[in-house]
Amino acid sequence: MKETLVKVTINGKEVAKEIESRWLLSDFLRDNLGLTGTHVGCEHGVCGACTVLINGEPVRSCLMLAVQADGCQVETVESLARADGSFNHIQQAFANNHALQCGFCTPGFLMSLKSFMENNPTLPTDEEIREAISGNLCRCTGYSNIIKAVKEAYALNC
Amino acid sequence: MKPPKFSYLRPNDLAEALDLLAEYGEDAKIMSGGQSLIPLLNMRLSTPRYIIDIGRVKELHGIKEEEDAIVIGGMTRHVDVEKSELIKEKCPLLTEGIRWVGHTQIRSRGTIGGSIAHADPSAELPCILTALRGEIVVASKEDEFTLTPEEFFLSYLLTSLEPDQLIKGIRFPKLNKNSGYAFEEVARRHGDFALVEVAAVINLDKDGKVAEAQIALGGANAVPFVPLETEEFLIGKEPNETILKEAATLQLEDLDPEGDIHGSKEYRRYLTGVLLQRALHTAVKRAREGVVV
Amino acid sequence: MAQYVGQNVKRKEDYRLLTGNGRFVGDIRLDNMAEAAILRSSYGHALIKSIDTSKAKDCEGVIDVITAADLEGKVQPFTEFVEFTLPPNLEKDIKPIIKKNPEPMLAKDRVTFVGQAIAIVIAENRYAAEDAIGLIKIEFEPLPVVTDPYESVKAESTVIHQDLQNNIQSHFEVSVGDVEKAFNQADHVIRARIKTPRVSGNPLETRGVVAEYEERTQQLQVWSSTQVPYMVRSYLSKLVGLVENNIRVVAPDVGGGFGPKCAVYPEEIVIPYLSTKYKRPIKWIEDRLEHMQSTRHSRDQVHDVEVAVKNDGTILGLKDHFLLDNGAHNSFALCCAYNSAAHLRGMYRIPNYDITGQIVLTNKTPNVPYRGAGRPEAVFVMDRLIYMIAEKLNMDPVDVSFKNFITPEEMPYDTDLFYRDGANMVLENGDYPGSLKQAMKIVGYEQFREQQKEAREKGKYLGIGFSSYIEGTGIGPHEGAVVRLDSSGHILAFVGSSPHGQSHETTLAQICADEFGVSPDQVTVKAGDTSLLPYGVGTFASRGAVTAGSAVHVASKKLKEKLLAIAGEMLEVAASDLELQNGKVYPKAMPTRFVTLQEIALAAKPGPRCKVPEGMEPGASATHYFVPPTVTFSSGFHTAVVEVDKDTGFVEILRYIVVHDCGRVLNPMIVDGQIQGGVAQGIGGALYEEIIYDENGQLVTGTYMDYLLPTAMEVPVVEMGHQEFLSPRNPMGIKGVGEGGAIGPPAAIANAVCDALKPMKIEINTLPVSPNKLRSLIEEAELQEMH
Ligand SMILES: Cc1cc2nc3c(=O)[nH]c(=O)nc-3n(C[C@H](O)[C@H](O)[C@H](O)COP(=O)(O)OP(=O)(O)OC[C@H]3O[C@@H](n4cnc5c(N)ncnc54)[C@H](O)[C@@H]3O)c2cc1C
Ligand code: FES
Ligand code: FES
Secondary structure (H helix, E strand, O other): OOEEEEEEEEOOEEEEEEEEOOOEHHHHHHHHOOOOOOOOOOOOOOOOOOEEEEOOEEEEHHHOEHHHHOOOEEEOHHHOOOOOOOOOHHHHHHHHOOOOOOOOOHHHHHHHHHHHHHHOOOOOOHHHHHHHOOOOOOOOOOOHHHHHHHHHHHHHHO | OOOOOOEEEOOOOHHHHHHHHHHHHHHEEEEOOOOOHHHHHHOOOOOOOEEEEOOOOHHHOOEEEOOOEEEEEOOOEHHHHHHOHHHHHHOHHHHHHHOOOOOHHHHOOOEHHHHHHHOOOOOHHHHHHHHOOOEEEEEOOOOEEEEOHHHHEEEOOEEOOOOOOEEEEEEEEOOOOOOEEEEEEEOOOOOOOOOEEEEEEEEEOOOOOEEEEEEEEEOOOOOOEOOHHHHHHHOOOOOOHHHHHHHHHOOHHHOOOOOEOOEOHHHHHHHHHHHHHHHHHHHHHHHHHOOOO | OOOOOOOOOOOOOHHHHHOOOOOEHHHOOOOOOEEEEEEEOOOOOEEEEEEEOHHHHHOOOEEEEEEHHHHOOOOOOOOOOHHHOOOHHHHHHHOOEEOOOOOOOOOOOEEOOOOOEEEEEEEOOHHHHHHHHOOOEEEEEEOOOOOOHHHHOOOOOOOOOHHHOOOEEEEEEEEEOOHHHHHHHOOEEEEEEEEEEEEOOOOOOOOEEEEEEEOOOOEEEEEEOOOOHHHHHHHHHHHHOOOHHHEEEEOOEOOOOOOOOOOOOHHHHHHHHHHHHHOOOEEEEOOHHHHHHHOOEEEEEEEEEEEEEOOOOOEEEEEEEEEEEOOOOOOOOOHHHHHHHHHOOOOEOOOEEEEEEEEEOOOOOOEOOOOOOOHHHHHHHHHHHHHHHHHHHOOOHHHHHHHHEOOHHHOOEEEEEEOOOOOEEEEOOOOHHHHHHHHHHHHOHHHHHHHHHHHHHOOOEEEEEEEEEEEEEOOOOOEEEEEEEOOOOOEEEEEOOOOOOOOHHHHHHHHHHHHHOOOHHHEEEEOOEOOOOOOOOOOOOOOHHHHHHHHHHHHHHHHHHHHHHHHHHHHOOOHHHEEEEOOEEEEOOOOOOOEEHHHHHHHOOOOOOOOOOOOOOOOOEEEEEEOOOOOEEEEEEEEEEEEEEOOOOEEEEEEEEEEEEOEOOOOHHHHHHHHHHHHHHHHHHHHHOOOOEOOOOOEOOOOOOOOOOOOOOOOOOEEEEEEOOOOOOOOOOEOOOOOHHHHOHHHHHHHHHHHHHOOOOOOOOEOOOOHHHHHHHHHHHHHHHHO
């Protein structure tokens, strides 16, 4: 199988690898780079567990070939904690508000929210928060603690 | 759920893309945002020998203003349209409607060309383009020409595009400052493909009567449907609720939606009437206020 | 000294999960690991005439292709799951017919449902494995397909498993009082057919197995995304013929379970077997398409029910005959069906009761108990009936409830039947009328009725609906805990349960911490690993806190006693005069003289410095297996306030209120989270989710585009009210809470929708209440009004 060279910046680090061009970005991150924090729940674009940031924007890594990420900045959940290992404001708010149970969906929510909060610096309405996370499925929490956490994350970020 | 083997081709400009299409088109799939194609690959419902990734074809990116029209390149992403100030000013119907496409994470990859080419009868863009009386710009190695939605959309997921052609972009007239417009949609859940949707533009004359009506119905037929008789019916009339109600159900019998588990044929047909009335109501209201929000 | 129990202690699980450092089965990568993909049946019912794997075996990167023939003599087929069989006294009492109906590992000459595993490809990676799947050639001979349970029970129906003679796999009857007499005395008899369709639990993490065999030591290490690692181990040992002690099954971080991961699947046996055969680690991760087809479904009951009432709303008796469409196999005996029968009367005093249940086979994916396990179906029947009685008698549904509640004065209340564990089903305590009153207060019932009238004048359709449930939680047979002090003075608690989101690492640490007077940070809880304890059961049926919680509580107490005894020797003070606080033991009379937990731990070691009193074993460890006398009964009231868009048929939930009793609350934040999450799943079943097959047995809802899980846009914040009636059936008074949230929503929401459209006569007797279905009901009702 012909391999294609992919050069990407992942969580601030440059990576260059030869890879089969059919490999999904999600598998590239998880299998080739060991970044297993990005989860796959459906591989057809609905659940959002695989959400990562490409050049700052949230995308489904299961709906992107690794080769399409060539030249891009990729951010995954592993990049969120501060240098000393402590939580960032969104992670902290999730922990404070019991916004995760099994935690499988959580990385996807965190990545979607990182981008959302950067694009919407002032506290949004509940309805806007709901819409912002509507592309991420959670089967455990019933969402209300996630919404609470988002509001607290805004407060923590001040 | 992993994509099958294929050869990956990544042209850097339009000429190269069209050359590749001319050579491999029969066995190739164009990939733009991949938001419809990759699920099909993952499920192995599509097994092309070649993937031609047009992501780097610069000529296909961007939104341009012409004298009385807007042109959007095929590779322009949904999110770029959603955030475009130009679109918001010159065609707010599109700004309003495009938010209904999937979720943010889909719109940050999905493209205008891909949405048009995919030709899902419930997709927002084909419906909006049809209501706007826009056209599709098609390019091949040989030539470049435009098609109307009626010419382009043939049936459910089927278009008149030939294997060596690609969608260069779409072009549509700007909305008049005083146009009233509306986009109405219902889906089972937020972000799902529409059960049905309606895009409508209404212009009133100085007496408040309907001067122009442009309507398109999505999810109500195999291709976006223009209810011509309904439009004609409205012209010259004072658009009060009774008239709008009558207009909304005038052509339901002409619709032939595909029924599925989310909505039967009858239900979709009926629902189209409900949404059309709501859309007309909003469009007329906005036309009266003369505001472009 | 409850310092931590009852507090909102933050979760110990969260750090790893929030930083991407969780370890789910799919995250495991081992040297030389191969990956598997599975070819599944595309037919609902067919004979397999031939399988040709030669092309697939030649495919690049393929190690081997395995079919049923390769397993013969190596891996035994499943027998029934003995864990779910009935206790002898219950068996004797109801004399059920239960035909054995085990599932093959791989289909051999016949497939009975779409998604059934036929062949396994082992390859260098999943991409290559899937390439080979496409090259396996199978010749099928299609057989007639049965998908409708009513067709399936007919004498002329195709029989799915010849050896069972017909498709009725189980049959049982339960009877209390004199139903015929009750019906003779009734002023009214109301009849209905009420259906809860097939749904899928759909944890966000699919199933998956990784197995590694170390030939040197003959150790087989298995990681599986399961709720029951001990059960996986025991069947692996039995069916593959391995020494049980050589198998270690670990459920690492598990991305949700809800029931579907609460039994052993063929892949959990065959993949480990193959790793012993090929001497390579093998990984199989189910993809979502496989999950929709092959991970077991649930619910799917149709009840034909009759209720006898007096003019004042008193219920005299109830008769029910129901079918449970279990798909192509049933390995769970009467589990969900009997639960439905036992719980159907719920909070109501119905002295005369007859119920017949039949488990019927069809060409669909087999069923499994899913969150609620037979109770949501029962509640949908009972609370729809309450609404219908109210309609018939022109009463307010809440008055019908008040008329028929079992009252606090009647507690403990003997329901006159056996529970599934064989004990008399006695509701130990609770205040059911009180919970409805509390719910009405929270919602502002009187004001709502006013608001409803005003809204109606503006053309808005608001409605309110109630549902109630009781639930036997914390079923046995047992759960164990080992609590230990290590040499560094740190406390460990090992349990046999196996969490997947329930926060055991936190709540069990709270229990332990309180006993030892330390912070939960000084306690590490480990679970989901068969190497921790010899016996374990698992996490399902709202049993984690009740059983594992009680085990940890008692084991901690035992260990504390021992530690005090050792400290007594060290300090030369009687143990009864000592106190343990903040990790130190000191004489009550002289707190400045103390020994630390670490010092005690060292003194517990055998040898010359040992201070363990004579007669005690050295070591700082205690074990307790908690064996509950029977289940504890949680209960609750659900209230839904909805707005119906009459023109489109869409339903919006405006408010949702749950008042519930789960006994002692270990951690309110976590309890509320369980309720909110359960309600979200219940809302899914009420409005969005349904597994649909076409008449050929093809699964129509095979993707997340068709099977609609609720998003944040569809689930409101649940408002909660709490009651706390401690159960006398375990030392801390805990009752289970895991499932309650999922039980009530269908009935509450359906009742609310009917209420919104009154006086129009809408009968919602099936789910989900989709806009299409509701519009059809509205149109029918409008037509009837015109006639
Ligand atoms: C969860 C989910 C929800 C969604 N919800 C919606 C929704 O509500 N509404 C909606 O409209 N869509 C929805 N979509 C689909 C999404 O909008 C797709 O992005 C869009 O349909 C295709 O655009 P794309 O750029 O991703 O195209 P691709 O997936 O790359 O291509 C789609 C098809 O178009 C062809 N193609 C692409 N570009 C061109 C071109 N320039 N010229 C010729 N052929 C071309 C490809 O060969 C392929 O056949 C959803 C998708 C997902 C995964
Ligand atoms: S795994 Fe990518 S959206 Fe579900
Ligand atoms: S926490 Fe389990 S899926 Fe969200």
